[in-house]
Amino acid sequence: xxxxxxxxxxxxxxxxxxxxxxxxxxxxxxxxxxxxxxxxxxxxxxxxxxxxxxxxxx
Numbered sequence: 001x002x003x004x005x006x007x008x009x010x011x012x013x014x015x016x017x018x019x020x021x022x023x024x025x026x027x028x029x030x031x032x033x034x035x036x037x038x039x040x041x042x043x044x045x046x047x048x049x050x051x052x053x054x055x056x057x058x
Contacts, residue, residue, distance in 0.1 A: 003038050007031060 001009075010031050014024060 003034050003041075007034050007038075010034070 010027050013019065013027050019027070
């Protein structure tokens, strides 16, 4: 499952009234972790693109 789908699934879970406070906190923590993973991946990708651009001949 990719991060986008996991985030959407977790957001849907938060809307369910059957979750207690501890379960909601666990889902929110998972969303936070996925957010940081997504940010890290985009930073790595941007660094690779910047590196590749600097290696190109003018």
